[in-house]
Amino acid sequence: MKLLAFLTLALLASLAVATCFGETALSAAQYAQAFAQAASAPAEILWTLRLPRACAAALVGAELGLAGAVMQGLLRNPLADPGVLGVSAFAALGAAAVIAAGLAGAPGAVELAAMAGALGAGAVVALLAARLREPETLILFGVALSALGGAATALVFNLSPSPITTSQVMNWLLGSAAGRGWGDIAAAAVPSLIGVALAAYAARGLAMLTLGEETAALSGLPMARLRAAAVAGAALLTGAAVAMVGVVGFVGLAAPHLVRGSVSDDPARTLAPSALAGAILLVLADLAGRMIPTSEELKLGVVTALFGAPLFALLAWRAARSWRT
Amino acid sequence: MTPALELQGAGVALGHRTVLSAVSLAAHAGEVLGVVGANGAGKTTLLRAALGLAKLAAGTARLGGRDVHRLSEIERAGLAGYLPQERRTAWNMPAWRIAALGAPHRPPAEAHALALAALEDMGVGALAERGVRDMSGGERAKVLIARLVVTGAPLLVADEPAAGLDPSAALKVMEALKARARAGAAVVATLHDLTLAARDCDRLAVMSGGRLLALGPSLEALSPAILAEAFGLDGEWVVTPTGPVLAARRLSQG
Numbered sequence: 151m152k153l154l155a156f157l158t159l160a161l162l163a164s165l166a167v168a169t170c171f172g173e174t175a176l177s178a179a180q181y182a183q184a185f186a187q188a189a190s191a192p193a194e195i196l197w198t199l200r201l202p203r204a205c206a207a208a209l210v211g212a213e214l215g216l217a218g219a220v221m222q223g224l225l226r227n228p229l230a231d232p233g234v235l236g237v238s239a240f241a242a243l244g245a246a247a248v249i250a251a252g253l254a255g256a257p258g259a260v261e262l263a264a265m266a267g268a269l270g271a272g273a274v275v276a277l278l279a280a281r282l283r284e285p286e287t288l289i290l291f292g293v294a295l296s297a298l299g300g301a302a303t304a305l306v307f308n309l310s311p312s313p314i315t316t317s318q319v320m321n322w323l324l325g326s327a328a329g330r331g332w333g334d335i336a337a338a339a340v341p342s343l344i345g346v347a348l349a350a351y352a353a354r355g356l357a358m359l360t361l362g363e364e365t366a367a368l369s370g371l372p373m374a375r376l377r378a379a380a381v382a383g384a385a386l387l388t389g390a391a392v393a394m395v396g397v398v399g400f401v402g403l404a405a406p407h408l409v410r411g412s413v414s415d416d417p418a419r420t421l422a423p424s425a426l427a428g429a430i431l432l433v434l435a436d437l438a439g440r441m442i443p444t445s446e447e448l449k450l451g452v453v454t455a456l457f458g459a460p461l462f463a464l465l466a467w468r469a470a471r472s473w474r475t
Numbered sequence: 476m477t478p479a480l481e482l483q484g485a486g487v488a489l490g491h492r493t494v495l496s497a498v499s500l501a502a503h504a505g506e507v508l509g510v511v512g513a514n515g516a517g518k519t520t521l522l523r524a525a526l527g528l529a530k531l532a533a534g535t536a537r538l539g540g541r542d543v544h545r546l547s548e549i550e551r552a553g554l555a556g557y558l559p560q561e562r563r564t565a566w567n568m569p570a571w572r573i574a575a576l577g578a579p580h581r582p583p584a585e586a587h588a589l590a591l592a593a594l595e596d597m598g599v600g601a602l603a604e605r606g607v608r609d610m611s612g613g614e615r616a617k618v619l620i621a622r623l624v625v626t627g628a629p630l631l632v633a634d635e636p637a638a639g640l641d642p643s644a645a646l647k648v649m650e651a652l653k654a655r656a657r658a659g660a661a662v663v664a665t666l667h668d669l670t671l672a673a674r675d676c677d678r679l680a681v682m683s684g685g686r687l688l689a690l691g692p693s694l695e696a697l698s699p700a701i702l703a704e705a706f707g708l709d710g711e712w713v714v715t716p717t718g719p720v721l722a723a724r725r726l727s728q729g
Contacts, residue, residue, distance in 0.1 A: 226565035357576065358579060359565065360568060361564060361576060361619075361622070364523075367548075368528070370580060371552075372548050372549075414567075414572070415568050
């Protein structure tokens, strides 16, 4: 409980910082104006641009952190992430196909296509997960599915009519929370809530899986259903995240590692703190992308990879001892 | 009385290879049934077939008198608890949490209390908060036995519960299993240490090449002829004040 309270406070603090700071520096008087006059320019910047953007980043980070914790528990593998089963690859494919078809202008088309891609791949994996006991087999299927999704996306690039389309797709795939508003957050609420419910339902199965498949099979828990729920939940969360901001790596991998030690390695108790840690990470990553002075704003996926990779290597080094069998 | 576990003419095939054939045996409440045999004799397959984890190519497997393949997951867990040979745990969870996984349907506080009591019984109560991957093999084995006991199932099935343990730890594990049998459970355990098996099991099933070679009171099941056929051993039992001891040497042609 202490951990959850601490992470919640840290998330609120990071949201406050992300709302207060940005490309446009405001004076003390302007901050006061933002609070006093709803129609002023500073109010517009703070409440219509920065706050919803920071909240969108937080939501996506929470989705990815939770999905990562679910996948690591299900596959009993600290290297698993939301993309390991091919869900991200198919979400990206859906979005890329719609953009290349010139339908990016239609409101919600890209988001729906990304969600449909994620759900299609997620449904295949969930069916397999209910039947296959061994995580290794599931990982291999995921690798194949990821490769297929990646190849199909490459095909979209290959066949795309103009370099402009290609750059549009690329731009989207790199991931950004820029311009995301309350409407996008509301649209993601339903799949996210269902994803959270499925993850919560699967939690006791994840804890049991620490003892291996055969012990879990005789534990009295409905393991086939719990495994399918875990995959479906992770797919929904990942799909919603990709639909909102594009493909963002490392958060889903790193967030569970940041909190695991504080919940004595229990995969069921890793879930909620991982979601909060993921939210904090992504709010800060989005802030960094906005604040680092470059000619173009840094893409979210680029920032998480640039900061995430070395941080993750450091974590892996420190955690290596407990991974040994 | 309905046996806790019953195999009738059970056969299991892996691809085209038969790994268990025509095995019939039963385990009853209050007894420890040991399953012995050389490596690859089909001991683990026998346990897995009885628990419904391996598909039967022939015969039937019953738990508490009911076809194991017709039981729901909850019903099966109510009839049998299983400790596989694999003692690896994926995460470094504290011992009490691992032991409490034996009772996933109980309220958390109750499962916690059961886990602590079982760990205490196994002599690892002081390690309740320690991560199982920070433990020695023997300590971890005791924690996993505690989880098996926490299931409270009327049939406890343990695959090699004493493998890799020092003599004292192995005796402790067998004592715990015998205590469950005295309390009314049926216990089925595969063992490699024949002296341990002969002393601590009420009956022994001797496996060889996927077949049940002998079944009965320990020293009868492990007669010199059976020792020769199942293990390639030229052996005899020496009765000492503390129990029988196997004196054996390898048969030269084995």
